[in-house]
Amino acid sequence: MCQLLGMNCNTPTDIVFSFTGFANRAGKTGIHTDGFGIAFFEGKGLRLFVDSQPALTSPVAVLIKNYPIQSENVIAHIRKATVGEVRLENCHPFCRELWGRYWVFSHNGDLKNYAPRLHSHFRPVGSTDSELAFCWIMQELAKAHAGMPSIAELSNTLRELAQVVSRYGTFNFMLSNGVALWTHCTTSLFHLTRQFPFKSARLQDEDMAVDFSQLTTRDDRVALIATEPLTTDEPWEPYSTGELKVFMKGEYLVDI
């Protein structure tokens, strides 16, 4: 199994604090040592870092912990290999381009006997069930919409597609195109919104606390989503099984 971390904000924000705790689960407070990856959108642009070394010790993770990259949409993943060898091409997040936008995807869970028909042009490079599901989702999105639809339309399509894939097993996933962050829960996912009035927060996996009131403006809004809560003193809300939650500009879009 693996763990997921996502962030969606209304203003470019760094993820150094959250990633520092999350990365400890790759060997210190967790067993997810089979590679990691993190994707940062900057507008339409994307930085995608992957490493087959553990996030706890990888030089790439050291960079991430020390270089406060400002982003409105982040997806990170630490891997415990189940399907697919420990190789770079099997590290999440995966990326494809559709409608002139990058799409980034990470998955936690196993899909059993999952062999969708890929008749379009999205093909997996590695050997994970996760990348296979991503390619199928991209194919079906491209079939369902001629060009980039609204976030509401995309969310409807993704909700249907998530249900189809979920028949094959555990399908906790995060997907972003740099505008919105879609998150789907089968077994475990929690979310949290940080907004005015900001408070301090203490990491679950590291002896570290931050007073966000010192680092923010009244208008900032940040949504965080993770497999397990990252802090001990904030109101993380669990997802229900089968829920797809959509975040945009740091806001959980309740009725979409």
Place this chain on the structure above:
Amino acid sequence: MCQLLGMNCNTPTDIVFSFTGFANRAGKTGIHTDGFGIAFFEGKGLRLFVDSQPALTSPVAVLIKNYPIQSENVIAHIRKATVGEVRLENCHPFCRELWGRYWVFSHNGDLKNYAPRLHSHFRPVGSTDSELAFCWIMQELAKAHAGMPSIAELSNTLRELAQVVSRYGTFNFMLSNGVALWTHCTTSLFHLTRQFPFKSARLQDEDMAVDFSQLTTRDDRVALIATEPLTTDEPWEPYSTGELKVFMKGEYLVDI
């Protein structure tokens, strides 16, 4: 204009020495300060680092200079913006997936009045003529071949496509799928093969020399390709205008 650096080897090799000199051209010995990028294939897997900061000072470039990533195919690019703003999505190299393989592309030069018809599914994310040309090449490759063809067939198709794009201006480019490295010259490109017996080499852009005989085995073979020679004491060979050279396992494939 921009500068290109490529490496193709028969055994995974790091590019720390060459990149250190190359990165100096982003502000110290050259003016290519509008972002940079570097792509490393590890088998089918890919690491793609981009930054809109100069390679001379970017924290990502510091990582590249200190983390000896072993790769058989590398493409690096330092940018001097001409078409397209200084934004992350305009940083080379660009990446797309085709036939279950990542393809990575960097370009140096300007294309004038270049507006190819994109009727397939490869679309630019940024606003450079380079990414536009890349998308067109991927579209035409996908049209010309039903699945992954041989390196010889790919080279024939790419030679024809390069000629078409070259009508619009300067089209020095590098393209790799992790197996081969295709390089095309309009105005300036040089290549070099390092093989047994290895010697020492001194950088053009930094007071640094390496004795490769201490770091290699008899079987190692490394091809380096760059816009301008990177070392002062090695036999860099210039390309002719319109030449497409293909490298595989560190070898320049003469008759392909």
